[in-house]
Amino acid sequence: MKLLITGAAGFIGSALTHALRTGGHTVTAVDDLSVISPRPCPDGLQARDVRSLTPRDLDATDTVVHLAAHKSVPRSFEVGAFEHNTAVDRHLIHSFTASTARRLLLASSCEVYGQQTGPLAEHAPHAPRSPYAAAKVSTEHLADIYRPCLERGRQLGIVRFFNTYGPHEDADAVVPAFLDAATTGRPLTIEGDGTQARDLTHIDDAVTMLTRIINAPALLPVVNCGSGRSVTINELADAVLRATGRAGRGPINHTAARPNEISSFTADTTLFTRTYGPIEHRPLDQALSDTLQERARTWTLTGTPR
Ligand SMILES: NC(=O)c1ccc[n+]([C@@H]2O[C@H](COP(=O)([O-])OP(=O)(O)OC[C@H]3O[C@@H](n4cnc5c(N)ncnc54)[C@H](O)[C@@H]3O)[C@@H](O)[C@H]2O)c1
Known part of the structure; x- marks a missing residue:
């Protein structure tokens, strides 16, 4: 094609x-x-x-x-x-x-x-x-x-x-920003109270x-x-700390919530599955460890957030 x-x-x-x-x-x-x-x-x-x-x-x-x-x-x-x-x-x-x-x-x-x-x-x-x-x-x-x-x-x-999310994502997105902070010993920064849920x-x-x-x-x-599963940003922060061997060892900074922050996104995947067949989505913990390994191998952070 x-x-x-x-x-x-x-x-x-x-x-x-x-x-x-x-x-x-x-x-x-x-x-x-x-x-x-x-x-x-x-x-x-x-x-x-x-x-x-x-x-x-x-x-x-x-x-x-x-x-x-x-x-x-x-x-x-x-x-x-x-x-x-x-x-x-x-x-x-x-x-x-x-x-x-x-x-x-x-x-x-x-x-x-x-x-x-x-x-x-x-x-x-x-x-x-x-x-x-x-x-x-x-x-x-x-x-x-x-x-x-x-x-x-x-x-x-x-x-x-x-x-x-995954390897080669831009440095200012939430997953790479958390991974970068956790692996360099800096606090993770969460916008708002962290209860907002995202379908990763x-x-x-x-x-x-x-x-x-x-x-x-x-x-x-x-x-x-989408995956049809969502996690809160607080849960994502915990998962990143686990994946980087810093479980229970924050600290986490909270900043102001974004304007018009949306509390939850979860995809209904029924139409996709019925039309194209089921997808076995990678579990978050495993995907984070894979992303860390891939990042160690190939990621070069630009240091230029956008
Ligand atoms: N990544 C996500 O989680 C996500 C979620 C929802 C929707 N989307 C949508 O999916 C699409 C792809 O997302 P992504 O994550 O790959 O974004 P990205 O920012 O990584 O890539 C977008 C690319 O478009 C290029 N671009 C912007 N304006 C252009 C123009 N006028 N002419 C030519 N190139 C131009 C940029 O240089 C950039 O490389 C976007 O439309 C985005 O809005 C992405």
Whole structure:
């Protein structure tokens, strides 16, 4: 299969590019390198802004996977972040519809669900609480608008990622920040009281889910990509201290909660499992030790938080 991946130097994009190439697919990798990253770039990466892609660049591609975005929720409150993500997504959806590419898979986020209780199924209403989430909602609406206009056989799907973690994640994300603090003997810093729960999905499991979505004959209009299990940030801190041999030996610092903090995200994985089959998600403790080992082997922290 011939694919084009945007955001291919990113955390998910680089792992997906590697997995698809290993599986024998041809992948054109595009990223403007606007986000400083601790990962090696995929071979042959085209360093360009998504907004410079024309329909001709997408022609003859079977599947375009659009991952490029500025993904910081707190930073999305600054002027320009919402505008960037909506402009990039609007441009790519438009270029796709004017091209001969067969399918477009767009990255969305659990953030579109906002503050709701219980496992979050795809039919739950949108309730964004940040400009980042509002931009993803806008992209999902654009997809709904364009989907019925596509010729037969062409498809436009949305995948809603929950919190993906693992080796090569950016240093300022919660798991690497905790691992870095714990392994260097510094206190772990928790925003708020730490009772907020997150559905943590290991990058290898997220890539397995994505490759199943891509290899299936048809894209679903929207599907969750999460583990279906959540842990509180306090539980994650305990697990990191255990994995680094510092169990019961904090200390932990608490800082102010984020604006509009969401208390819980847990994916309802029923639709994914029914459509693509079950996934055996890595247990957190084992995944943290694996991440530590991998980190010791390959991680070079940039020291430049974003
Ligand atoms: N990682 C997660 O836990 C998570 C959760 C929910 C949603 N998502 C979404 O999944 C997608 C991928 O996430 P990620 O973790 O790999 O993010 P990432 O920040 O690691 O990678 C995004 C990449 O997009 C590139 N980029 C940004 N703007 C661009 C532009 N205009 N043109 C070309 N490239 C551009 C950046 O340079 C970066 O390499 C994003 O859309 C993100 O919003 C991720």
